[in-house]
Amino acid sequence: MEDYVVEMRHITKQFGSYKANNDISLQLRKGEILALLGENGAGKSTLMGMLSGLLEPTEGEILINNKVVRMDNPRDAKRLGIGMVHQHFMLIPAFSVLENIILGDEPTKATRIDYKKAASDIEELAEKYHLDIDVHAKVRDITVGMQQRVEIMKALYRKANIFIFDEPTAALTPQEIDQFIKILRALAAEGNSVIFITHKLKEIKEVADRCVVIRMGKVIETVQVAETKEETLAEMMVGRKVNFAVEKEETDKTKTVLAVNDLNVEVHGLPKVKDLNLTVHSGEIVGVAGVDGNGQSELIEAITGLRKIKKGTVELKGKFLQNLGARKISEAGIGCIPEDRQNVGLILPFTIAENLVLKSYHKKPASQHGLLNYKKINEIGRQLIKSFDIRSQSEKELAGDLSGGNQQKVIVAREISANPDLLIAANPTRGVDIGAIEYIHEKIIEQRNTGHAVLLISFELDEILKLSDRIVVMHEGQIVGEIDPRHTSSEELGLMMAGKTPIGQEG
């Protein structure tokens, strides 16, 4: 019998009559990186919930270092050396990195917390694992990437040797992802074992040794990553052939839909967008590539009327829209899939139907004479749920109860059904599963093919490269170059995003 660090045997987890996990077995070896691949709702989080002590299995047993264990709560799991890094970080923003790391396990000298010892312990670990963290910074001041490293450090500090990551790269920029992957390798090299939940195939190919594919609560297959192609993984996950290629028809790109001239936006007196010029034509997808924080969010907010424009113009089909306010701008024909779907795109405690009319509740047919017509609203809801394939129980289900992919579909349905001349899509597929990605991409392409204009902002270079007709690169509030996606690579794009040697620069 082989030695396993973790072995889960015939695990079944039942919620009422619903089997979230059905007879799942998996093994994790020492020093191994195991990927857990599956769509949203496949049962990955449930499975890891049991391994981290949040849930108890209905049937089956868990072995840690060849011993059957029972974990009643996350503390038991921690004691067994299991460290979980959640998708949403559990940090206290007002505390320093150091305080966050030691919270709950403070080393004491007499009765006082021994910060010196803690800091030196942490710095030692940081060096060993190449974790670049600033222990004295406040968590609210550090980047998402560093917050994740703090979470990893929290687990290391508690002497974890089994690491579970839940969608670790969902919120990271390409550079941060590279750094994260290096950390994973360092963890494994030191003899730790890693399980990471993901639906990004590229990362699995890059770093994982083996991959367990889960679909509808069952293990479909466990494969050696080196011997398996990305397409095969995707097919196993979704259960059917996945369409990776997009069909772009020839379109007429002569009409200018959006013209942004000399745009300047300031935030708290600091320039975020500087003298920016940008045009998007009908039948065209223009991709904006750039590292997070280089003015992309401010650009979108300025165009859609959420942020004041200091100088410059925004023109949609010849009409000037700058500083008109969000409602007038959206009614003029600009739709927007916002970056932050849960905090901006949706009102989670509202129903799906209410969210679907969030931009049209004030006019017929959703309302008349100041009164809402719920019959019509729910009818619109049912119709859009059907035509945009939103998986839900009914139009009266709360948006907050939907999976990420379906939440995003609600937004896509709302924005596209308004038939906008220009659709702005900001990270439209961040954190959603492959099925939904495929669907959302299809819808964006469909907009383009039917002669609408699309402005795509994304941190996923692959997405930008795949969808765009033209790519502009944004750096420090300016457009530093324009590239033809057919004649470039992620490497070249990455360099330009870092502000280096703009190749083939145009206006």
Next chain:
Amino acid sequence: MHTKSLKGLTIPLISVLAGFIVGAILMLIFGYDPIQNYQNLLKGSLGGIYSIGETLRNMISLILTALGFAVASKAGFFNIGGPGQYLIGWFGAIVFTLKFSHLPAVILIIGALLCGALAGGLWSMIAGVLRAYFGTSEVITTIMLNYIILYLVNFAVKSWLASKGSDSSPNITTKANLNTPFLQHITDNSTFNWGFFIALAVVGLVWFYFKKTKSGFEIQAVGLNESASQYAGVNVKRTIIIAMLISGLLAGLGGAIDGLGNFENISVSNNLPNVGYNGMAVALLAAGNPIGIIFSALLFSALQIGGLSISVYSNTPSEIVDIVIASIIFFVGIKYAFELMTKKGWLKRKNKVVKGGAEK
């Protein structure tokens, strides 16, 4: 709007029960008979036509101040200005009635109520404007506005309405009194007045406002998610101001009705009217639900009115009622602890669904 009403009842019912139990335990400790006292309480509040009339009358301002608080909370604001808005509403109604006493009764009453309500609304709107344009915390501003209006009203009553040497305004003309002889006659001379029916109608209006109107929808949207509302094109600043305006209108109307139907004049006072604070408690117990506010106001009103008779029939101090009321609010306040406990129990029964766990 979307709460499951049956499940929503558990917490208030448990809280009320727990409040009564705490009261009973205290009475036992200090040697009073809880069963006897609770019986007297029931008798004193609902045991006869007169006491029912008093209890229902006492509900009026509780309902209206509670509605006011609930409207502001729907927009995400904690309006502590109820007492001040109630006071200025009371003041406004009395001033109108005194100055226009020659008007026919119906017009005089309607004018006085509108004047009181509007005064409350405008007063509360100050906090709304400060919040919308300067981000000033409405908790601070409404508390401060309470004190400003308390002393302004005292000043105005003393130097303008009251005759020399008096601390009260003259009484209003009887034709403006909402406590009409007919109502006195059928309720054994209680202070029950027409304002009760106005309050019930306003409950219906507020319910309708949130359920059916565009403006009510906007208030809830802003209260639940301000950024999403802004993105969706809602005028957030205007919505905040409207919410605070309506909130103050309702509390002000409560004051106006009490002014015309109960007090019949206005006096200098050292304290802010308690009803403004009690209204917050009523709204909290009802979780802001307009229909729930009727029942919750009935309970609080019965406790207050019945509490008066506790000390009449026995030597138990009537303050025991305040302890019961405070305990109920305390238990409502720790509903999060209750929720956590139920959730934990749920987890033990292995039914907890984690994120991404059991989506169909």
